Amino acid sequence: MSARLSHPSAPLTRRGFNHLVVGAGTAGAIGLTAACAVEPEDVEQEPADSDEPVELNFVWWGDAGRAEVTEAALDLYRADHPNVTITTEYQDSGPYKDKLATRIAAGDAPDLMAIRRDQLREYGDRGALTDLRTIEGMDLAGLSEPVLAPWDVNGELIGVPAGLNTIGFIIQTTVLDEYGIDLPDGDTWTWEDLATMANAITAASGGSIYGTAYEMATVANLYVWVRQHGEDLYTEDGQFGASETTLQAWFDFADEMRQAGGFPPAGFFDGTTSAAEASYIAQGRTASQIIPTNNFKSYNEACGGTLALLRIPGESTAPRRGQSIDCPHLWSISSQSSYQAQAAELLSFLTNELTAWEAMGTTRGVPPNAEVAEGLLPNLETDDVTATEYILGLQAEDLPPAFADPVGATEIQSKLADVAVEVEFARITSADAAAQLVATANDVLAG
Amino acid sequence: MSTSIAPSTTAPTSAPSRQVGAAGRGSPRRRNEKAAYIFLLPWFVGLLFTLIPFGASLYLAFTDYNLINNPNWIGLDNFEEMLTDEDLLQALKVTGIYTFVGVPLSLLAALGVALALNKGIKGLKYYRAVYYLPSLLGGSVAIVMLWRYIFGNQGIVNAVLAFFGVDGPSWVSDPQYALSVLISLHVWTFGSPMVIFLAGLRQIPIMYYEAASIDGASRWRQFVSITMPLLSPILFFNLVLALIGSLQTFTQGYILSGGTGGPSGSTLFYNLYLYIEGFQRFDMGYASALAWLLLMIVATFTAANFLMSRFWVFYDN
Numbered sequence A: 001m002s003a004r005l006s007h008p009s010a011p012l013t014r015r016g017f018n019h020l021v022v023g024a025g026t027a028g029a030i031g032l033t034a035a036c037a038v039e040p041e042d043v044e045q046e047p048a049d050s051d052e053p054v055e056l057n058f059v060w061w062g063d064a065g066r067a068e069v070t071e072a073a074l075d076l077y078r079a080d081h082p083n084v085t086i087t088t089e090y091q092d093s094g095p096y097k098d099k100l101a102t103r104i105a106a107g108d109a110p111d112l113m114a115i116r117r118d119q120l121r122e123y124g125d126r127g128a129l130t131d132l133r134t135i136e137g138m139d140l141a142g143l144s145e146p147v148l149a150p151w152d153v154n155g156e157l158i159g160v161p162a163g164l165n166t167i168g169f170i171i172q173t174t175v176l177d178e179y180g181i182d183l184p185d186g187d188t189w190t191w192e193d194l195a196t197m198a199n200a201i202t203a204a205s206g207g208s209i210y211g212t213a214y215e216m217a218t219v220a221n222l223y224v225w226v227r228q229h230g231e232d233l234y235t236e237d238g239q240f241g242a243s244e245t246t247l248q249a250w251f252d253f254a255d256e257m258r259q260a261g262g263f264p265p266a267g268f269f270d271g272t273t274s275a276a277e278a279s280y281i282a283q284g285r286t287a288s289q290i291i292p293t294n295n296f297k298s299y300n301e302a303c304g305g306t307l308a309l310l311r312i313p314g315e316s317t318a319p320r321r322g323q324s325i326d327c328p329h330l331w332s333i334s335s336q337s338s339y340q341a342q343a344a345e346l347l348s349f350l351t352n353e354l355t356a357w358e359a360m361g362t363t364r365g366v367p368p369n370a371e372v373a374e375g376l377l378p379n380l381e382t383d384d385v386t387a388t389e390y391i392l393g394l395q396a397e398d399l400p401p402a403f404a405d406p407v408g409a410t411e412i413q414s415k416l417a418d419v420a421v422e423v424e425f426a427r428i429t430s431a432d433a434a435a436q437l438v439a440t441a442n443d444v445l446a447g
Numbered sequence B: 001m002s003t004s005i006a007p008s009t010t011a012p013t014s015a016p017s018r019q020v021g022a023a024g025r026g027s028p029r030r031r032n033e034k035a036a037y038i039f040l041l042p043w044f045v046g047l048l049f050t051l052i053p054f055g056a057s058l059y060l061a062f063t064d065y066n067l068i069n070n071p072n073w074i075g076l077d078n079f080e081e082m083l084t085d086e087d088l089l090q091a092l093k094v095t096g097i098y099t100f101v102g103v104p105l106s107l108l109a110a111l112g113v114a115l116a117l118n119k120g121i122k123g124l125k126y127y128r129a130v131y132y133l134p135s136l137l138g139g140s141v142a143i144v145m146l147w148r149y150i151f152g153n154q155g156i157v158n159a160v161l162a163f164f165g166v167d168g169p170s171w172v173s174d175p176q177y178a179l180s181v182l183i184s185l186h187v188w189t190f191g192s193p194m195v196i197f198l199a200g201l202r203q204i205p206i207m208y209y210e211a212a213s214i215d216g217a218s219r220w221r222q223f224v225s226i227t228m229p230l231l232s233p234i235l236f237f238n239l240v241l242a243l244i245g246s247l248q249t250f251t252q253g254y255i256l257s258g259g260t261g262g263p264s265g266s267t268l269f270y271n272l273y274l275y276i277e278g279f280q281r282f283d284m285g286y287a288s289a290l291a292w293l294l295l296m297i298v299a300t301f302t303a304a305n306f307l308m309s310r311f312w313v314f315y316d317n
Helices: A014-029 A064-080 A093-105 A117-124 A145-151 A173-179 A191-204 A219-228 A244-260 A293-302 A340-352 A354-360 A370-379 A382-395 A409-424 A430-446 B006-022 B026-060 B077-082 B086-117 B124-137 B141-150 B156-163 B178-188 B191-203 B206-214 B219-247 B251-256 B270-280 B284-312
Strands: A054-061 A084-091 A112-116 A167-172 A288-292 A307-310 A329-333
Touching: A054 A064, A054 A093, A054 A340, A064 A084, A064 A340, A064 A354, A084 A093, A084 A340, A093 A112, A093 B270, A112 A117, A112 A340, A117 A329, A117 A409, A167 A173, A167 A219, A167 A293, A173 A191, A191 A244, A191 A288, A219 A244, A219 A288, A219 A409, A244 A409, A244 A430, A288 A293, A293 A307, A293 A382, A307 A382, A329 A340, A340 A354, A354 A370, A370 A382, A409 A430, B026 B284, B077 B284, B086 B124, B086 B178, B086 B191, B086 B219, B086 B270, B124 B141, B124 B191, B141 B178, B141 B251, B178 B251, B191 B219, B206 B219, B219 B284, B251 B270, B270 B284
Parallel strands: A054 A084, A054 A112
Antiparallel strands: A112 A329, A167 A288, A167 A307
C-alpha cells in the first residue's frame, strides 16, 4: 500500500476525478429521509378472555433503576398470566420520545406505552391512542374524576397517570444554618420571601453558593406562576392563556434576583447535569431549586438527607393557587394494538394493585388510586413518605384544574426555551420575550 | 490502520495510475473495470433500497403527512411555508457559518499536518493513525458528549483559562459560543482529508523538487509552484466532500443541544431542524420538503464548486 502511494505517478486526471466526486456526492446526498404512511383503522381484537398466547409490548422512559422495579412488578403479573408474554423497552426521555414517533409512523406501535404529558394530544388527537373507557378489562373505578379529567379529551380518555406528581421547592437546610438564615414557612411564603432568602444566602456566602436556581424554560415551573396570576398556560379549549404581562413578570422576577446576586449568572445551567448526584444543589453550588417531587428521595440522599421540601412560593398569597396535581408521565394503549383488552388488564394491574406498587415504589410518583396510595404509605421510606404526603395533602385542597397540552405544545416549548436564553443573556428584553412567546403560541395553535 | 484507510486514499490516487497503466493494453483495463463493478455491487443493491424512500420523500414533500394519518396532497404549500419560516432561516445561517468557517479551517489543518507528516518522520503510520482517529470518532455521540463536558462550565477549557486568570464564558449554554464549540470539534476531525492529502503529496514526483532546488527555488516557491498545483485536484476532492458532509451535519448539534438546536437556536443545523419538524413536531410533509431543499442546496454548491474548479484545479493531462 505505501509502495503504491509513493509511486511517482501523475496526479489525478479530470475524468477519474469526476467519476469519484459524482459517486461520493450522490451517495451523500441520497441519504435523506422518507417515511411510509399508516392510517389508523380498526384492528381485529383478541377477545379479553382468550387463553391464546398473547405478546404485549410495553415501553416507557427512565433509568435502569426504574426498569428494575417495573420488571419486578411485571413478574408478578406474568406469574398470574402464563399465556401473556410481556416484552419491554426503555431509554432516556429524549430518545424515547423520538423513537416512539418513529415506531408509530412505521405501524409498529407498542401495545402499552408511556407518553409525555405534552405529547398526549399529539397522538390522541390523531387517532393513535385508544379511548380507555371503551376497552373491556380497563378498571378505572379507583381513580377520581380530578385525576382523570385532564386526559379526557374530546370525550375520549386517552391516558391515565402513571403516577401523580407535582413540583416542590427543595432547600438545603445546612446552608441556612451556616449563615443563620431562617427556613421560610412553606405554607405562607411568597416569591418576595424567596428573593430575600436567596439574595441573603449568596451575600452571606460571599458568592460561593447561589441562593436559588431554577430553569425558566421548564414548563412545569411556568404553569404554577401563570396559574397564580389567574391564568392558564393552556386553556381547556386548547388556547394559549398566558398574557404578555404575566410572562414578562416571570422573566423579570428571576432577572431581578440575578442582578441582586441570589440567582446565578447567565450560562450557569449548562445542561450537562441531570442526575440528582450531579445537580448543582448536591454539588453545593446552589442552596435551593425546584424539583419534581417524585425525585425528592434521590435529591435528599444526594444532599446528605438535609433538604426541606416546601411548596412553590405564593401559593397562599397569590390571587389563585398555582400548583396542581400534574403528571408528566401517562400510560396509553395503542389504537393499532390487537391486544387492547390484555393491555388494559395489565394497565389496570399497574394502576390499581397494591402489590405492583409495592414492587415499583414511587419511581413514577404517587399512585393515582388513592386507596393504593394510602396502602403504600406504611411501606415507604421516610423521603418517599414526605413526597407522598405532600401530594396527598395537595389532593385534598381546592386546586385549579389541569388540562392536557394542545397539539403544538412541543413547538411552543421550543420557543419558550429560546426566549428564556435570550433574556438570560440580555439579548432581548423580557417584554420582547413575552411578546414573541405569545405570538408564536397563538400562531402555532391557530394552525 | 493503513488497510482501513485504503478505500479513501487509494480511490483518488489509484485512478490515474490505472489509466496510465491501462493505456494501450485493453485486457488489463477491462479486468480492472470488472473488479471495480464487483466492488461497487453492494452500492448498487443499496441504491435500490434508497430509491424507494427517495420517491416516497418526494411525494410526501407535497403532502401534510403527520406520521400517524394518511398524507393529503397540498401541492406547493410546504415550499411556500419555507418563505416565511424564521427557524429555517436560522438553520440555514447556522449550517452556513459552520460550513464556511469549519471547512476551510479543517482543510487547512489537514493540509498543514499532511505536509508535516510528509517530511519522512519516524513512525509515520503511528502519527497517521493518531490524527485519523478523530475522523472516525468525531461524529459519534460519545465524543460530542465528551466535548460538551470539556467545554462545560466546569470543564477543562475553563479550568485552563482560570489557571491563567481568565474567567471563561459558558461555552455550551451561551448562544454566542455554542456553535464555536462544534466548529472546533469539526476542525479536530481533520484526519480524513489529511490522509488523502498525504497520499496526494506522496504522489508528487520528487524530481520536480530536485530540479527546483537546483534552480534555487525557495521552500515557499516550491510549495506554491509545485505542491499546490499538483495537489489541487486532491484539495478540490476534499473540499467537495467536506462541503457536502458539512451541510448534512446532524449528530453534533443533536447531542450538544439535547435535540433542540439550542441554546436559542445557535446549534440548529439544517438536518437537525428537518428532524425536529419530522419527528418532534409531527410535520413529516414539511420535513420532506426541507430534505429536497437541502438536496438542491448541496447540488448547487457542488455544481458551483465544479464550475469554479476550472480556474484553480490543475490536471496533469
